[in-house]
Amino acid sequence: MLGTLNRLLWTLVRGVLRAVPTLVGVVVVSFLLMQAAPGDAADVMAGESGTSTVETMAILRARFGLDQPVLTQFVGFVANLAHFSLGRSPRWDVPVADLILARLPDTLLLMGSALGFAVVLGIGLGAVMASFVNRWPDRILSVVTLLFYSVPGFWTGLMAILIFSVGLGLLPSGGSQTIAAGLTGWDRVWDVAAHLVLPAAALSTFFVAVYARLTRAAMLEVQGQDYVRTATAKGLHPIVVATRHVLRNALVPVTTVAGLHVGSLLGGAMVIETVFSWPGLGRLAFEAVMKRDFSVLLGILVVSSVVVVVVDVLVDLLHAALDPRIEGHGHG
């Protein structure tokens, strides 16, 4: 088993090394994009107060460093990053990192639940479809996944609120917990879970469809492999053959795509957070755009890309664990 550990360690080192240039690229490109956007926080603040003069706006800009040349601002931003700081928000007048860290757990919870739900249900449905290929369970599920695939998440979310919250009154329609209920322990967990069900389900429908179709295709391909015939020739039960021999091999392509989808899951989370008034990063980003608070937006971009890169490394690790042919180091 030492070989497996060694392999995983090498995969980890390689993944981290590869992540560094990616993050540098993200920082540079995001910063330039922010500079290209019209307007700034001072414009919005001035507009809201209604009594601003050119002088007060100049003071505001000077205070947040918005009047500095682009290069100076960039150097300042990078210097901050080197100290694990994302700067201060002009709009909220608190460190950007505090704003983001306050929202990050809720977004990660939503994304993680949606991804977990999508992977488990998607792989499960895909396995059933592949086992009953071209028979009625496969045909019915094909239609269902096609629906999941084509209906936008926000519509699913609205319909879910209409049915489960408004109609049946089973689940809360928004927020991430009951406000000021002062719940603790398991009561709190239960409360958050109840709030989580609808948004996580709405966010995952598209991904359930993607993983189900992918798993079906991958399993059908693996089913034709010689080693599956070998497994059958051993006298194994079809369920054992399907899980131990077919699914395990089919998971390799599925995990690759699942990892790639984490980025789009983050994008989808913004829409769902708005529908369910979920206090996450997505809504913070939306507010930051509306208030032209680009330091917050930049911070969110950097943090989300770190999340995506971390997930990418984790997927590589999972890959290496699933497929022994992936060697961490080039030779071997």
Next chain:
Amino acid sequence: MIDPTAAARRPPLFALEGLEVSFPGRPVVRGLDLSVAEGETVALVGESGCGKSTTALAAMRLLPRSGRIDAGRIAFEGRDLAVLSPAELRDLRGRRLAMIFQEPMTSLNPVLTIGRQIAEVLIRHEHLSRRAARARAIELLDLVRIAEPHRRIDDHPHRLSGGMRQRVMIAIAVACRPKLLFADEPTTALDVTIQAQVLDLLDRLRRDLGMALVLITHDLGVVAQYADRVVVMYAGHKVEEATTAELFARPLHPYTRGLLAAAPRLDTGLHHSEGRLAEIPGAPDGGVDHPGCAFAPRCPEVRADCRVTPPRPLAIGDRLVACPPAVASAPRANAMRGAHDAVG
């Protein structure tokens, strides 16, 4: 080697009776009879596409989805595998009946260690604990002559050479001491030096474990060395069956004679510089549009009635030939010995 006449008198361990297998729109095995006695090695020979592999897959009920057994019995230990329930079939596969395949490179699961893949069949059929199955797996790796089995057992297949993978396949196949092993071109994908080792291993295990072996091959050198009896197939039909010695001494069917002539031999002193290697003109699936003999379009000795009457296998002594003209011109002594059979 087992005395073939003694083997013939014993009730067969395994018998195909009138087996017909087809893929959509294409019959592949047509009315095949085949019997295998306990401990016997029967070689199934013929060109690619003649239905040898399909016969073995059908016997194990491992045909791909599109393949169908249309007719016939597959008798094994008093049961008909052709109509056995999936559960009964699973109980036999890997325990009483086993098979190894042509492609050792792809026949092992790439994501599981070889130890697990061997242990799996022991846990399934002998209900061993994981630990006991692992210990047995190490013994089996040793049995198939893999060096340092206790270290190799945790390797994944991609770490092993083709020859070693085929040994692992053999270890899996013989793990539960089956009575019958199908070996579908077990050495075709291996290089020549390894071929002999793997075949010797199979032959030794057959003797030691008392199992019968159905050896599917197109290599007549392999047949001559390892088989007790040979069944020659052509386009899904059995065209000739004889003990190995008799077949090589006096091939009767024109197709068998062609096969033997096409095999390169050193003892004739024939080198490509001195003479051309013989070949059978045409290809086996030449689209037979007459009711007669499938080999007729390629047969050098074809007669008019060959294309009209389907040739029935006729017995000459203890051999069978599906070619009336060949039977007629066979040496008299043999023909007399089997006369009463030949009439029927």
